[in-house]
Amino acid sequence: MNEFVLLAGSKDTRTALVNQLQEIMDGYVRMSSYSVEEELPTSLHNQLVVLSHPLVLEEQKIRACLGTNCKLIIAKRIINYENIDKLLYLPAGTKAYYVNDSLETCLESIESLKKLGIDHIQYIPYYPGIPHVEKIDLAVTPGAFELIPDHVQEAVSIGPRLMDISTIHQILDHFQLNGPGDVISQRYLRKIIQLSKRLADANQIATDLNKHLNDVLDGVNDGILTITQDGKITVFNEELGLLLGVSAKRVIGRQIDDAIDHPELIDFLFARSQEEDRWFTFGQVEVIVHRFPLNDDQSLVATFKNARQTIELERSLRSELKKKGFVAKYTFDDMIGESSTLTRTKETARKLAKTDLTLLIQGESGTGKELFASAIHNASLRDKRPYLAINFSAISEDLMESELFGYDDGAFRGAKKGGKVGLFEQANGGTIFLDEIGDSSLKLQARLLRVLQEKEIIRIGGSKIIPIDVRIIAATNKNLLQMIEKGTFREDLYHRLRVLFVDLPSLRTRTDDIPLLVRHFIRQSQHPQVTVKPEVIEKLTSLPWYGNVRELKNTIDYMLAVCDENTIQIEDMPWESSFLKSDDSPTEDPVIPDEEDELLLILRSIQTIAERGERPNRRKITEMSTDWAKPLSEQQIRSRLDVLESRGYIVKSRGPFGTRLTDAGLRFLK
Numbered sequence: 266m267n268e269f270v271l272l273a274g275s276k277d278t279r280t281a282l283v284n285q286l287q288e289i290m291d292g293y294v295r296m297s298s299y300s301v302e303e304e305l306p307t308s309l310h311n312q313l314v315v316l317s318h319p320l321v322l323e324e325q326k327i328r329a330c331l332g333t334n335c336k337l338i339i340a341k342r343i344i345n346y347e348n349i350d351k352l353l354y355l356p357a358g359t360k361a362y363y364v365n366d367s368l369e370t371c372l373e374s375i376e377s378l379k380k381l382g383i384d385h386i387q388y389i390p391y392y393p394g395i396p397h398v399e400k401i402d403l404a405v406t407p408g409a410f411e412l413i414p415d416h417v418q419e420a421v422s423i424g425p426r427l428m429d430i431s432t433i434h435q436i437l438d439h440f441q442l443n444g445p446g447d448v449i450s451q452r453y454l455r456k457i458i459q460l461s462k463r464l465a466d467a468n469q470i471a472t473d474l475n476k477h478l479n480d481v482l483d484g485v486n487d488g489i490l491t492i493t494q495d496g497k498i499t500v501f502n503e504e505l506g507l508l509l510g511v512s513a514k515r516v517i518g519r520q521i522d523d524a525i526d527h528p529e530l531i532d533f534l535f536a537r538s539q540e541e542d543r544w545f546t547f548g549q550v551e552v553i554v555h556r557f558p559l560n561d562d563q564s565l566v567a568t569f570k571n572a573r574q575t576i577e578l579e580r581s582l583r584s585e586l587k588k589k590g591f592v593a594k595y596t597f598d599d600m601i602g603e604s605s606t607l608t609r610t611k612e613t614a615r616k617l618a619k620t621d622l623t624l625l626i627q628g629e630s631g632t633g634k635e636l637f638a639s640a641i642h643n644a645s646l647r648d649k650r651p652y653l654a655i656n657f658s659a660i661s662e663d664l665m666e667s668e669l670f671g672y673d674d675g676a677f678r679g680a681k682k683g684g685k686v687g688l689f690e691q692a693n694g695g696t697i698f699l700d701e702i703g704d705s706s707l708k709l710q711a712r713l714l715r716v717l718q719e720k721e722i723i724r725i726g727g728s729k730i731i732p733i734d735v736r737i738i739a740a741t742n743k744n745l746l747q748m749i750e751k752g753t754f755r756e757d758l759y760h761r762l763r764v765l766f767v768d769l770p771s772l773r774t775r776t777d778d779i780p781l782l783v784r785h786f787i788r789q790s791q792h793p794q795v796t797v798k799p800e801v802i803e804k805l806t807s808l809p810w811y812g813n814v815r816e817l818k819n820t821i822d823y824m825l826a827v828c829d830e831n832t833i834q835i836e837d838m839p840w841e842s843s844f845l846k847s848d849d850s851p852t853e854d855p856v857i858p859d860e861e862d863e864l865l866l867i868l869r870s871i872q873t874i875a876e877r878g879e880r881p882n883r884r885k886i887t888e889m890s891t892d893w894a895k896p897l898s899e900q901q902i903r904s905r906l907d908v909l910e911s912r913g914y915i916v917k918s919r920g921p922f923g924t925r926l927t928d929a930g931l932r933f934l935k
């Protein structure tokens with residue numbers, strides 16, 4: 266059997282060459298192989314020795330083992346054709362380091378790559394000790410990964426170079442093997458054919474994909490255009506061709522100002538302004554053009570929508586949402602009032618609407634919290650999407666939970682077959698308004714917190730996590746901070762809800778708006794012609810309006826019903842007492858503590874006064890109350906002390922110790 270020795274510069278090169286040669290020469294020639302990095306034979310005599318590279322001969326160790334009468338062949342090598350397809354997919358003009366151990370080996374391989382026709386890449390030699398080189402993200406290397414600089418993001422390994430067919434023939438000639446030459450050449454060629462087939466297949470896939478994408482683009486109802494930074498058209502679909510009256514096939518690849526005669530459109534596309542949309546008329550058709558940059562390659566994309574069709578589509582979408590009751594009825598224009606407090610609040614809310622953040626609206630009952638939430642949704646980027654409002658004071662806890670989160674089939678007894686989609690899911694993409702959030706139970710608060718933190722829900726009785734994209738607006742007329750102190754509202758939820766906040770002013774603080782509101786409500790009513798006597802307006806402006814705009818509206822409805830001859834007179838006004846704040850009024854002022862809180866404050870001041878070594882009496886407690894949100898008179902203190910005594914929390918006495926806390930009172934305070 267004919268046998269030769271292969272001496273390679275590295276283990277990797279040896280392995281690659283052995284694999285190549287074995288496959289090609291199998292059955293005709295055998296070889297033994299060594300590398301400088303591994304153990305070498307002691308001495309070689311009378312043999313054919315093939316060296317992988319001229320530099321191998323310079324190695325001391327190699328020269329030491331080369332004995333007498335050996336024939337040397339220095340192999341010619343070419344780039345490993347099996348791996349070059351990775352390079353073929355890189356875009357033309359891509360810059361890449363070619364990384365190897367010396368300038369010579371780099372230049373040699375670059376030369377060989379170029380000869381193979383892989384010349385669309387700008388190779389920059391990179392080797393240890395290179396003096397200065399520009400920073401590049403991509404490296405190509407035959408396997409010298411350890412030499413690649415750290416800043417490189419992507420490395421393409423093309424493996425060690427293989428043996429050229431001329432060297433293979435030199436080996437065959439040495440053994441005077443003329444017969445198998447053809448077979449061996451064929452085996453060599455087969456490898457190369459396999460590569461071109463692989464490339465052809467990849468090309469076919471790319472062609473198919475391209476055709477598919479073009480079909481999709483042509484199937485779209487809108488015109489689509491893409492141009493490069495310097496104005497070359499790369500995408501131009503059929504719909505756009507129809508709109509502009511040009512053939513898509515004829516314009517792709519051309520400069521836009523040369524292909525399309527519409528300077529105004531071209532100016533808009535290239536304008537440096539922030540404007541993203543503009544209306545154009547092409548022929549008879551009104552079109553909304555929307556432009557945006559493609560960040561990756563700095564191209565510009567423009568879509569062309571038929572304005573009439575778009576408006577109709579939006580209208581039908583809106584009527585679909587309306588049918589379900591998922592629309593926000595009000596806008597900021599429905600919010601009547603020109604007082605500086607309301608104007609400022611409206612301005613802030615308008616700005617907050619544009620963000621996508623959670624928002625808490627605080628204000629007394631009837632100040633227009635629901636109206637604000639609705640206006641905020643309509644001024645937000647989600648205005649075309651659903652708006653759902655739910656009131657926590659109106660529904661029981663269990664029902665509320667299933668309404669909000671929905672349930673899976675068989676979640677509980679009586680559950681509807683097939684389960685139920687909750688409001689959070691139905692509001693997806695839009696806004697959900699959680700009214701009277703202060704009335705939610707602690708259990709529900711925990712679930713809401715999860716929604717805010719994770720942006721996902723799990724249906725009752727379900728296990729699937731459902732991601733949701735919903736903006737939450739919450740509202741309350743309760744003092745949530747006091748509820749937190751009492752442990753009835755979660756502090757973490759409060760902070761999550763109050764990312765943004767709007768405090769609505771009470772009507773008492775903006776009495777200038779009352780005449781405007783009166784006129785507005787009359788105009789909206791069944792009797793828009795009714796007028797109001799000035800003294801009525803004056804009286805209305807002086808009332809406290811604990812029920813705010815809602816109370817004013819109800820009052821006007823009442824007066825409209827009782828007035829004669831289209832004029833509201835002072836006699837038409839309800840009894841004054843109906844405007845007072847009743848003790849059990851549901852319209853609690855958010856900053857005025859409710860009665861329980863007042864009792865607690867009184868207990869605390871009794872304790873403080875006693876700790877100071879003084880005698881707690883009504884006068885001192887009244888003095889302390891001047892620091893509270895709602896100071897109390899001595900008379901009011903007296904009635905509350907009576908309540909505290911009846912509950913057993915204090916004992917009133919005229920003696921030297923004055924009023925003092927009982928054990929029960931202390932426990933309650935704690």
Ligand SMILES: Nc1ncnc2c1ncn2[C@@H]1O[C@H](COP(=O)(O)OP(=O)(O)OP(=O)(O)O)[C@@H](O)[C@H]1O
Nearest residue numbers: 599600601629630631632633634635636742814815
């Ligand atoms: N600035 C305003 N202009 C016109 N109408 C208003 C204004 N503010 C409130 N309203 C009207 O007053 C009524 C009460 O408003 P809304 O229901 O929004 O109040 P709310 O603060 O949500 O009350 P609650 O806390 O009791 O739920 C509604 O009929 C609303 O249209």
